Amino acid sequence: MPKILIIDDDPDIVESIKVVLESEKYDVVTAPTGEEGLRQAEEENPDLIMLDVMMETGTKGFEVARELRNKEAHKNTPILMLTALKSETGLDFKGEAGDEVWLPVDDFCDKPLKPDEIITKVEKLLNKG
Amino acid sequence: MPGYHVSRELVERLYWLTRLRWIAVAGVFGTTMFVSKVLGLTLPMNPILAIGFMIGIYNLSFYLLLKSIKIKKNRNIFDAANWISNWQISLDLTCLAGLIHLSGGIENPFIFYFIFHMITASILLSRRAAFIQATYAVFLFCSMVILEYFGILHHYCLKEFLAYDLCRNLVYIAGVSVVFISTVYIAVYMATSISKTLREKSKKLRMANKQLKDKDRIKSEYVLQVTHDVKSHLAAIQSCVGPVTAGITGELNEQQQSLLKRAEERTGKLLLFVKALLEITRMKLSNNITMAYFSLSEVVKNVILVLGTRAKNRKIDLEVEMDQSIGDIWGMKTNIEGVIMNVLANAIKYTPTGGKVSLSVQDKGESVLMVVKDSGIGIPTEDLPKVFDEFYRASNARKSEREGTGLGLSIAKQTVLRHKGEIWAESKENKGSTFYVLLPKGGEKL
Missing domain, CATH: 1.10.287 (Helix Hairpins)
Structure with a gap:
């Protein structure tokens, strides 16, 4: 089964997503910090990464997404960003490397996460990849 | 360094003074003509008219100077404006003294026009500067009187106006001088006191306003x-x-x-x-939001896509009419979408099953007018002015729908104001409501 890495510093959110994904028989690995997430990504080589924007520590999520994209192994790994930032700011975050608003992710998912929404988005991203 | 407001105020007053001076120039010519032609008094026309022209010329120069200050947005705008006001008042006093000397000196009742200049000085200048100008006025007056008295300066006697040559009557001179000098100083004292209080008050108000804004932030x-x-x-x-x-x-x-x-x-x-x-x-x-050109018809389509089903479920007839001539407009797409969504969702929410809701988007040249009309419960007259206030919900709205944050319309209003637009509503209870959103199309002006 495809392996999914969840990077989020909120253990309750992580647990709730994990339950949903595991019910669909996905392999789930989790990381509570950006650094740990990058390490796990290298070790576990996931098929998809769910990444929180981690506003509490600035915009750590942005940095993690950019760093992942710069690595050969994760250049094309789909990233699902867990944030309402897109709908709240109206920015499309496309941009280019080096831009302030460049966020190289494939899709966004607002919190709270609805189980069917998680499953649909994950399936869509995995099929695309 | 005085603040921006003080400087701006001073510049605006200087414009006011320039306008007044044009009237004064017209007054000089008009009065001279009237006095010589109608009253038949003999006046040295040429020097008087020369002074009138001089006033006109320096008024024009000061006007142009003021304009250049405003255009350049000079940082030392206050110093420049202050310098201009001091010079203007001194020149005005000198010209007035000249005019009075040429038309009868101490015998001319126009000497009390000095008081106007004293009041102007008190409004425009600092207290100290106003008293200096008062002293200059007194100096001009006394010099004229003394020099005319001793015959050093020619005295232009208004023979047809006054029976006696009062300029050599010491009692008259002393009396008028005492009244004149005291009036000048008292006027300056009173006017500067009032303007000082007013200035302090407006400063306090500005400070209080700033504090309120800071606290709100x-x-x-x-x-x-x-x-x-x-x-x-x-x-x-x-x-x-x-x-x-x-x-x-x-x-x-x-x-x-x-x-x-x-x-x-x-x-x-x-x-x-x-x-x-x-x-x-x-x-x-947030002070700046990211704006761009976007298609309004696409936004309207998105909103209808979401709300169409909602209206259908409630058997509400949702009619949409859009002027096709409206191209892209400048703004924040998601926010504008939010405004239309909010107003239209409200219309559907407060319209009973089987009712009618319409959205019409009209091209108004420089702007776009969106009109959302419903056949719903309406808004009671007393609630109408408050529907855009935060957390406010009309009494009948609360009764008919328990849910509602009371924030939807205030968010819409904030957004519209950010886009330099307007939002307002018309309604009668039980007769339905109409909401209007007027948005400017263009980007440069926002």
């Missing part, structure tokens, strides 16, 4: 922090309850399902409220 930052925290906890609760009610963790019995569903729904409502609060607070705090 602090409050908003606090609200932002709190709502953000509340939202993340609520999101976690919702995320955890979701899989359970969805049956992912195993089947629930009826009671468990019902209670958890209730909990989920209430959290959802609270979340909706917190999100709205977060949105309006963020909008108040």
Whole structure:
């Protein structure tokens, strides 16, 4: 089964997503910090990464997404960003490397996460990849 | 260094003074003509008219100088404006003294026109400068009187006006001088006192206004922090309850399902409220929002896509009319979409089943007018002015729909104001409501 890495510093959110994904028989690995997430990504080589924007520590999520994209192994790994930032700011975050608003992710998912929404988005991203 | 407001005020007063001076120039010519032609008094016309021309020329120069100050947005605008006012008043006094000397000196009742200049000086200048100008006026007056008295300066006697040559009557000179000098100083004293109090008051008001704005900002930052925290906890609760009610963790019995569903729904409502609060607070705090050209018809289409089903479910006839000549407009797409969504959703929400709701988007040249009309419950007259206030819900709205944050229309208003537009409503209870949103199309002006 495809392996999914969840990077989020909120253990309750992580647990709730994990339950949903595991019910669909996905392999789930989790990381509570950006650094740990990058390490796990290298070790576990996931098929998809769910990444929180981690506003509490600035915009750590942005940095993690950019760093992942710069690595050969994760250049094309789909990233699902867990944030309402897109709908709240109206920015499309496309941009280019080096831009302030460049966020190289494939899709966004607002919190709270609805189980069917998680499953649909994950399936869509995995099929695309 | 005086603040921006003080400088601006001074510049505006100087413009006012320039306008007054044009009237004075016209007055000099008019009075001279009247006095010589109608009253038949003999006046040295040429020097008087020369002074009139001189006033006109320096008034024009000062006007142009003022313009250049405003255009350059000079940082030392206050110093420049202050310098101009001092020079203007001194020149005015000198010219007035010249005119009076040429038309009878101390015998001319126009000597009391010096008082006008004293009042102007008191309004425009500092107290000290106003007293210096008063002293200059007194100096001009006394010099003229003394020099004319001793015959050093020629005395232009208004023979047809006064029977006696009063300029050599010491008692008259002493009397008029005492009254004149005391009036000049008293006028300056009184006018500067009043203008000082007024200046202090307006300064205090400006400070109080700034403090209020600062406090409002602090409050908003606090609200932002709190709502953000509340939202993340609520999101976690919702995320955890979701899989359970969805049956992912195993089947629930009826009671468990019902209670958890209730909990989920209430959290959802609270979340909706917190999100709205977060949105309006963020909008108040952020100074710049990213704007771009976007297609308004596409936005309207998106909104109808979402709300069309809602209207259909309630058997409400939703009519949409859009002027096809409207191209792209400048603004923040998601925010404008939010405004239309908000107003139209409200119309559907407060219109009973089987009613009618219409959205018409009209091209008004420089701007776009959106009109949302419904056949709903309407808004009571006393509630109408408050519907855009935060947390305000009309009395009949609360009765008919328990749900509602009371923030939707205030968010819409904030957004519209940000886009330099206008939003207003017309309504009669039980007769339906009409909401208007006027948005400018162009980017440069925003």
